Amino acid sequence: MTPRRRRALALAAMLALLAAAAALLLGALRNNLNFFLAPGELLQQRPDPQQRLRLGGVVEAGSLQREPGSMTVRFVVAEGTHRVPVRYSGLLPDLFGEGQGVVAGGRLASDGVFEAYEVLAKHDENYRAPVGESRPAWVKP
Template sequence: MKAKHQRLTLALIAVVALVGAGMLAAWALRSQASFFYLPAEYAAKPPEEGRAVRLGGMVEKGSIKTAADGVTISFVIHDDKARVPVTYRGILPDLFVEGSGAVAEGRRAADGQFVADNILAKHDENYVPREMKGMTNEEARKMIEGAS
């Protein structure tokens, strides 16, 4: 076999190996991907039971209820078109309040309820840490410089 044909054969084998490795990696990670749903999308076409997804929207006012055990919380995430009940067992982030944005990471249960494993609270662009609330920009700058 000529040297030119050997190089061509090696290049072809390398390309096939790379494509095969990419396909194998994609197949292995397909069940690990976490898809994002809005409440309307979740209600219209819910994911299959047990699939890891993220559900994002606003926490409905008056919907946060704490169970008797003190760590199980149920609430409703909604948008303009749909409401999705969510159950979470754990400690909520400080920024998680009614009327604010939240992302729940979890799975759909057999009864259609969303069971969250993790809650991410979203804040608006005007967020200020509790310690810096009421400070002027100059005072905040001095506090930050003093901490460094």
């Protein structure tokens, strides 16, 4: 075998290994990405009750209900005209509240209620100082 042919085979083998590694990496990333569906998308798709997914939207004002004597809460996640009732049992994040953005992970039950196993509060990227807080000396007006 000539040196030129040997180099070509080595290059082909390295490219094949690189392609296989890229395919494995992309496959692993696709399985681990966690996107969320808006209420309209969730209601349109009607996923299998066993499928785990994430629901994102805004907690509708006046919808938050706490069950007495338990850690179970019920609220409605809204987006435009679409609404999905959510049931969650556990501790809620500090930023959670009515009118706030939320992402809930769970399953859509056959009765149309989203059974959440986790609730994450969303916030916008704009920082607003608490009311009455003065600016530090190093911040220019």
